[in-house]
Amino acid sequence: MRDVTLAIAGSGGDGVITAGDFIVQAAARKGLHAFMLKSYGPQIRGGESSARIRISDRPIYSQGDYVDFLVVFSWKDFNRFLDEIQLRKGAVVLYDEADTTPPEEFPIDKDLEVELIAVPFKKMASEEIKVPLTKNMVALGVIAELLHLPLDAIKDAVMKKFGKRKPEAAQVNLQAIDLGKAWVNEHLPKGTQVMLEAEGSGEPKLVMTGDDAVAFGAVHAGVKVFAGYPITPASPILEFLSKWLPHFGGSVVQTEDEIAAITYAIGASWAGKQAMTASSGPGIALKMEAFGLAAMAEIPLVVVNVQRVGPSTGIPSKSEQADLFQAVGGTHGDVPRVVLAPSDVEDNFQVAVEAFYIAEKYQIPVIILTDQFLGERSETVDPEVLFARKRVISRQLAKPSDLKDYKRYKITDTGVSPMAVPGMAGGQHVISGLEHHEDGRPTSSGTIHQIMSEKRARKLPLIAEESGFVRVYGDENAELAVLAWGSSKGAVREAIERAQEEGIKVKAIVPQLIHPIPEKAFDAALKGVKRAVVVELSFGAQFYRYLRAYYDGLPKETYSYARSGANPLLVSEVVGAIKEHTAALGSLQEA
Amino acid sequence: MEPVKLTAKDYKTSVPIVWCPGCGDFGVLNAMQQAAAELQLPPENLMVVTGIGCSSRIAGYINSYGFNSIHGRALPIATGAKLARPELTVWAAGGDGDGYSIGTNHFVHTIRRNPNITYIVMDNHIYGLTKGQVSPTTPHGDVTKSTPQGNPERPLNPLALALELGATFIAQGFSGNVKHLRDLIVQATRHEGFALVNVKSPCVTFRGRQEFNVIREHGAYLDESHDPGDWNQAHEVTQWTDKIPLGVIYKIEGVPTLEGVAAEAQRKAQEQRAFKRAEELLEVFR
Numbered sequence: 001m002r003d004v005t006l007a008i009a010g011s012g013g014d015g016v017i018t019a020g021d022f023i024v025q026a027a028a029r030k031g032l033h034a035f036m037l038k039s040y041g042p043q044i045r046g047g048e049s050s051a052r053i054r055i056s057d058r059p060i061y062s063q064g065d066y067v068d069f070l071v072v073f074s075w076k077d078f079n080r081f082l083d084e085i086q087l088r089k090g091a092v093v094l095y096d097e098a099d100t101t102p103p104e105e106f107p108i109d110k111d112l113e114v115e116l117i118a119v120p121f122k123k124m125a126s127e128e129i130k131v132p133l134t135k136n137m138v139a140l141g142v143i144a145e146l147l148h149l150p151l152d153a154i155k156d157a158v159m160k161k162f163g164k165r166k167p168e169a170a171q172v173n174l175q176a177i178d179l180g181k182a183w184v185n186e187h188l189p190k191g192t193q194v195m196l197e198a199e200g201s202g203e204p205k206l207v208m209t210g211d212d213a214v215a216f217g218a219v220h221a222g223v224k225v226f227a228g229y230p231i232t233p234a235s236p237i238l239e240f241l242s243k244w245l246p247h248f249g250g251s252v253v254q255t256e257d258e259i260a261a262i263t264y265a266i267g268a269s270w271a272g273k274q275a276m277t278a279s280s281g282p283g284i285a286l287k288m289e290a291f292g293l294a295a296m297a298e299i300p301l302v303v304v305n306v307q308r309v310g311p312s313t314g315i316p317s318k319s320e321q322a323d324l325f326q327a328v329g330g331t332h333g334d335v336p337r338v339v340l341a342p343s344d345v346e347d348n349f350q351v352a353v354e355a356f357y358i359a360e361k362y363q364i365p366v367i368i369l370t371d372q373f374l375g376e377r378s379e380t381v382d383p384e385v386l387f388a389r390k391r392v393i394s395r396q397l398a399k400p401s402d403l404k405d406y407k408r409y410k411i412t413d414t415g416v417s418p419m420a421v422p423g424m425a426g427g428q429h430v431i432s433g434l435e436h437h438e439d440g441r442p443t444s445s446g447t448i449h450q451i452m453s454e455k456r457a458r459k460l461p462l463i464a465e466e467s468g469f470v471r472v473y474g475d476e477n478a479e480l481a482v483l484a485w486g487s488s489k490g491a492v493r494e495a496i497e498r499a500q501e502e503g504i505k506v507k508a509i510v511p512q513l514i515h516p517i518p519e520k521a522f523d524a525a526l527k528g529v530k531r532a533v534v535v536e537l538s539f540g541a542q543f544y545r546y547l548r549a550y551y552d553g554l555p556k557e558t559y560s561y562a563r564s565g566a567n568p569l570l571v572s573e574v575v576g577a578i579k580e581h582t583a584a585l586g587s588l589q590e591a
Numbered sequence: 592m593e594p595v596k597l598t599a600k601d602y603k604t605s606v607p608i609v610w611c612p613g614c615g616d617f618g619v620l621n622a623m624q625q626a627a628a629e630l631q632l633p634p635e636n637l638m639v640v641t642g643i644g645c646s647s648r649i650a651g652y653i654n655s656y657g658f659n660s661i662h663g664r665a666l667p668i669a670t671g672a673k674l675a676r677p678e679l680t681v682w683a684a685g686g687d688g689d690g691y692s693i694g695t696n697h698f699v700h701t702i703r704r705n706p707n708i709t710y711i712v713m714d715n716h717i718y719g720l721t722k723g724q725v726s727p728t729t730p731h732g733d734v735t736k737s738t739p740q741g742n743p744e745r746p747l748n749p750l751a752l753a754l755e756l757g758a759t760f761i762a763q764g765f766s767g768n769v770k771h772l773r774d775l776i777v778q779a780t781r782h783e784g785f786a787l788v789n790v791k792s793p794c795v796t797f798r799g800r801q802e803f804n805v806i807r808e809h810g811a812y813l814d815e816s817h818d819p820g821d822w823n824q825a826h827e828v829t830q831w832t833d834k835i836p837l838g839v840i841y842k843i844e845g846v847p848t849l850e851g852v853a854a855e856a857q858r859k860a861q862e863q864r865a866f867k868r869a870e871e872l873l874e875v876f877r
Contacts, residue, residue, distance in 0.1 A: 204877065206876040207876055208876050220869035224675065225671060227671065244866075244875075246853075246856045246857045246859075246860035246861070247861060247863075247864060247865065248869075249857050249861065250857075251674050251850075253670075253674065255667065256700035257696055259664065259667070260667040260697055263660070263664040263667035264674070266660075266671065267640065267668035267670065267672040267674075267675070268671040268675035270668070270672060271672035271673075271675040271679070272676060275671070293660060381876075383870075383873055387870065421656075422636070422637075422638050422672070422679050423636060424635055425633065425635040427635065428634050430604070430606060430650050430658070430659060431657070432650070432660065433643075433659070433660060442651065
C-alpha cells in the first residue's frame with residue numbers, strides 16, 4: 001500500500017496524540033507526505049482522544065475516508081469515535097490485551113473481516129519498562145515496524161522532544177519503542193504485515209499545524225502587535241505568537257476579553273503598526289462591533305476566525321463552515337470588508353500574507369476564515385510553497401505633499417486615501433466611528449454619508465481583481481464543476497482525481513478570496529460549465545446561498561450539496577455527488 | 592533660533608463643539624489644552640483616544656491624533672496604540688458611562704497592566720448624550736429618566752476601585768477649577784504608568800447648574816497633610832461621604848509598565864536570538 005490511514009484511539013492519558021506526532025514527524029523526515037487529525041472529547045484531561053494519520057508518497061488532500069490500520073487502547077474509548085473511524089474491509093486492528101472486553105463485543109462489523117491482533121501494550125510497559133505511561137511508545141514501536149517507518153527517524157523525533165529537557169524520559173521512551181519493534185518480530189509472521197510501501201523523497205519535510213501556519217504567515221507579513229483571548233480552537237495562534245513575536249520585535253497581549261483583543265489591534269494599527277487578532281465563532285461575534293469601527297475608520301486590520309461548530313458554544317473541538325454569513329455580513333451597517341479562506345495548512349500561511357497585503361494596501365479590515373479542521377491538524381509542508389506569495393508590504397504612509405491641508409479621508413478614484421499616523425507632523429486629525437467629512441470631522445449629512453459609502457466601497461472591485469485568488473483543479477474543459485471553499489477543498493480535490501480516474505470529466509473551483517467575489521476569475525473558471533454543485537459543511541448551505549445572492553455568473557443548473565459539520569467531509573460523499581450530477585448532466589444533454 | 596513655544600491655542604481645532612452651553616467639559620478641554628502646552632507636547636506626538644458619549648467628542652477638539660472610537664473601548668484602543676508607539680504620549684478620555692459601566696472590564700484590567708497612559712474621566716453622574724438616564728455614578732435615590740422612582744442602586748466609587756486594583760496614580764479634579772485640573776493632568780502625564788484623573792464635570796442640562804455649587808461646597812482640596820504615597824491614607828480619602836476629595840490621592844512610582852515589560856521581553860528574546868527574516872523560524876518545524 002502506498003497510502004495508509006492509521007487511527008489510534010484511547011483516553012487522554014494514553015499519549016495517543018504524542019505517538020501520532022512522532023509518526024508524522026518520522027514520515028516527514030523520510031520525505032513522505034503526512035497528515036494528522038486530532039479528535040478529542042470535551043474533557044480537559046483523561047477524556048477520549050484519537051489521532052488519525054495518513055501517510056503517502058503522493059500529496060495528501062484529506063484525512064482519508066477509511067482506516068487501514070487501527071490501534072485501540074480501550075474499546076470503551078474507541079466506541080466514542082464510531083462516527084469518525086470507518087474501517088476498510090480487511091483492516092488490521094491491534095488492541096491492548098489488557099482490555100477485558102470479550103471479542104464478540106468488539107464494536108466492529110463482522111463483514112469487514114478485519115484482522116484482529118491482541119498486543120500486550122500495557123503489560124510490556126508496566127512489567128518490562130516499569131513505566132505504564134510508556135505504552136504509547138511500545139505501540140509506536142509496533143506501528144513503526146509494521147509500517148516500515150525508519151526507527152532512527154522516530155527516535156530523532158523523540159530526542160527532539162525530550163532529549164534536552166528530560167534525558168531520562170527520552171531513554172525510557174526509546175527502550176519502549178525498541179520493545180514494541182522486537183515484539184512484532186517475535187510474535188507476528190514475517191513479511192506479511194508490511195503495509196506502507198511508499199518510499200519518501202528522502203528530502204525531509206516540515207510539519208506544521210494550520211494555526212501555527214497562519215501565525216507564522218502573519219510574522220512573515222510583518223505583524224508587530226497581536227492581541228487575543230483564549231478560545232478553542234484558536235488559542236495555538238496566541239501561544240505561537242507569544243513565544244516567537246518578541247524575537248521579531250513585536251508584542252503580544254492576552255487581553256481580558258475578545259472586545260479588548262480586537263480594540264488593542266485597532267489601536268496598534270491606527271498608531272502605525274501591523275496588527276492582528278484571532279478567535280473562533282463566539283469570540284468573533286463579540287468582536288463584530290469593533291470590526292465595523294475598523295471599516296468605518298478605514299484602519300488596516302487582520303482578524304482570524306478558526307471556525308468551529310456552532311451556533312453558540314456548539315462543538316468547540318470540531319469543524320464547520322457555517323460562519324460564512326457572519327464573515328460577509330456580520331455587524332450593523334454597510335461594512336466593506338474582505339474575507340479570505342485558506343484551504344490547507346500551506347494556504348493558512350499564504351493567506352495570512354495576502355490578508356496583510358490587502359489590509360495595508362486598501363486600509364480595510366480582513367477576515368481570514370480558517371477552521372478547526374485546518375487549524376488543529378498537522379501536515380507536511382513545503383517551505384517553497386509557503387513563501388511563494390511575494391506580496392509582503394509595509395504600512396503605506398501619506399507623502400509629505402499630502403500633509404498640506406491634510407485630509408485623512410480624501411475622496412480618490414481607488415477609495416484609498418493618504419494615511420498619516422501619529423508622529424507625522426502636519427497629519428493631525430480626528431477619526432471616529434461616526435460618519436465624517438474628508439478631514440475626519442463628524443457629520444450627520446445624508447449626502448456625505450452616500451459619498452463616503454461610495455468611497456469606501458470603491459476599493460472592493462479593485463480587490464476582486466487582485467490576481468491568484470481562484471484555483472481550478474481537474475479537467476479544465478469539464479461541463480460539470482464542483483464549487484467549494486476552505487477546508488472542503490481537500491476532499492473535493494481528491495474526489496475530482498478519483499472521478500477522473502473513472503473517466504468522469506469534472507473540475508473543482510476553489511476561491512481563496514470569498515468576499516468580494518473575484519468575478520472575472522470566476523467567469524473564466526466557469527466558462528463552458530453547464531452544471532455546478534456547491535459542496536460545503538454548512539447545514540444552511542451558506543456558500544451556495546451566498547453565491548446565489550452575490551454572483552450572477554453561476555450556471556442555471558447549480559445545486560447544493562450541504563450538510564452540517566463536526567464529521568469531516570468524505571471523499572466518497574463528494575464522489576457520490578459528482579456521479580449524481582454527471583448522470584443528470586447526461587440526461588440534460590440527451591433532452 | 593529659539594524653538595517656538597507652544598501655547599494652549601496651538602491645541603485648538605476647527606471641529607465645531609457640540610456640547611451644551613455651560614457644560615463642565617469645556618473646563619476639561621481647556622485644562623487638557625493648557626496641560627499639553629505646559630508639557631510642550633508636539634501635537635503630532637499626542638494621541639487622544641475616547642469612547643462614546645458627550646465627553647468623548649473631546650478627541651476632535653484637541654489638535655492631536657484623535658480617535659473618537661466606540662462605546663467603552665477607549666482604554667484598550669489607547670493601550671494598543673501605546674504598545675505600538677511607546678515613544679508617544681497617549682491620553683484616553685471619556686465619561687462615567689463609557690469608563691465605569693460598559694467599559695468597566697477594560698478599566699479593571701488596564702490598571703493591572705499599568706500602561707503609561709493618562710485616563711481622564713469626565714464624571715457627570717448621568718448619561719447625557721442619550722438625554723438623561725441613570726449612570727453608574729448617579730447618587731442613590733436620584734430621579735432620572737430611567738429611574739423615575741429614584742435610583743435603586745448605590746453608586747460605583749471609581750477612586751476606591753482604582754486604588755484596590757493597584758492603580759499607580761489616582762487624582763480627582765473639578766472642571767470648575769481649570770488651573771488645578773491642568774496641574775493634575777500635567778502630573779498624571781509625567782507619571783510613569785497608568786494615571787486616572789477623575790473629573791467632576793457637571794451636566795448642566797440633565798443634572799442642573801446647581802451641580803457646580805454642590806461640588807464647590809463639598810470639594811476639599813488635599814493639602815500637605817495628605818501623603819499620596821500612603822495607601823491607607825489614600826484609602827480613607829476615597830471613603831469620604833461628606834466631602835469630595837480634589838487633588839492627587841495616590842501615587843506610586845517604579846511599577847513596571849506594560850510597554851516596558853514588552854520591551855524587556857523583546858530585548859531578552861532578541862538577546863537569545865534575534866530573527867531578521869521569517870524564514871529563520873522554519874527550523875522550529877523540522
